[in-house]
Amino acid sequence: MSEPVTDPVAGPLAEIVADVLPADVPEAVIGDVIAELLPAEGPQVLADDPVEAAAAITELVEAATRQVFAPDPLADPVAALTTPAPEPADPATSAAARAGVDIRPVDTHVDVAAAVSVLDGVFAPGAGHHFYPPSLLRNLLAAGAPMLLAWDNEMPVGVVLALPGWTASGQPLVQSGPMAVLPTARGRGVSVALKLAQRAWAIDRGVTEIRWTFDAMAAVNANLNLRRLGATVEAFLPGYEGLRDADSHTPLPYDRLLVAWHLTGTPAVPAEGAGTLVWAVAAARDGLPVLDPTWAAAPAALVTVPADISALRRDDPAAASAWQHAVGAVLQEALAAGWQAGWDPRGAYRLTPPPTH
Incomplete structure (x- = not known):
């Protein structure tokens, strides 16, 4: 965000901006736009002549509200x-x-x-x-x-x-x-x-x-x-x-x-699977991931992930890396083998094997 203009014409210029712009445009957004469009030497140029400064700001604000040229390559x-x-x-x-x-x-x-x-x-x-x-x-x-x-x-x-x-x-x-x-x-x-x-x-x-x-x-x-x-x-x-x-x-x-x-038809929903679910990746008491290597033979598997990976990356990068290794290894192997991945309300990926014929 640019520093506010403090020269004597700042008050009148604010009134001009308010007159030119729609009432629902956020002030912070307009400040950024005007700061970007102003000459490189900065806001001090506005103090030279109040009339010229007012005209310049009016032109800048009108330019800011013009449409950006946006062709639509997918339109007919x-x-x-x-x-x-x-x-x-x-x-x-x-x-x-x-x-x-x-x-x-x-x-x-x-x-x-x-x-x-x-x-x-x-x-x-x-x-x-x-x-x-x-x-x-x-x-x-x-x-x-x-x-x-x-x-x-x-x-x-x-x-x-x-x-x-x-x-x-x-x-x-x-x-x-x-x-x-x-x-x-x-x-x-x-x-x-x-x-x-x-x-x-x-x-x-x-x-x-x-x-x-x-x-x-x-x-x-x-x-x-x-x-x-x-x-x-x-x-x-x-x-x-x-x-x-x-x-x-x-x-x-x-x-x-x-x-x-x-976007057409009914969204594909991975099958729920039958039989006992296996937690391919689960959280141990110390918060680190535990891998169950038998998941690949199960009718369905769950892969849990931390509830807030951003916080974990910030507070415990080593634990975040351990989770990424464990989760990534299972997801990569499962998807490469044709398993489907959905999301389970328990906070885990739900993996189901490809149908057998």
């Missing part, structure tokens, strides 16, 4: 002219209402600043640098990337990024990227609302599949993706993010699961 231009716009998908609308948010596309510089502020608040708090710089988001928008913001009145509280693309067979695909919800807005279903809005965006463009990866050790993410949304685990990707940053809490690169969210 002919259908757009001949087909009425579809009604919003009921699940997405209902989810947003339950979460108490309004979900809108990112399409102006103000929206970009809002998205950056949410991403920074979740992924880079106090870091002194952006998690994703505004220029990157603007370039993604220029390529037609769908980005959605969740607004709680005038406050941006959640964002999900994505890229349009195509499968190996040439079918349209949405590759979903980072999703962030501010801590003050969690527990309300904002993540579900964002994903369902993303789903509606994709369906409107004839897309039948959304893919993304998530931290295999993150219980909250696994519950959302596999149990609540019904995505299907496609693969285990060890060390997907490469070498960790120097300030990482764990020496290991994070393992990730690749999931596919099929």
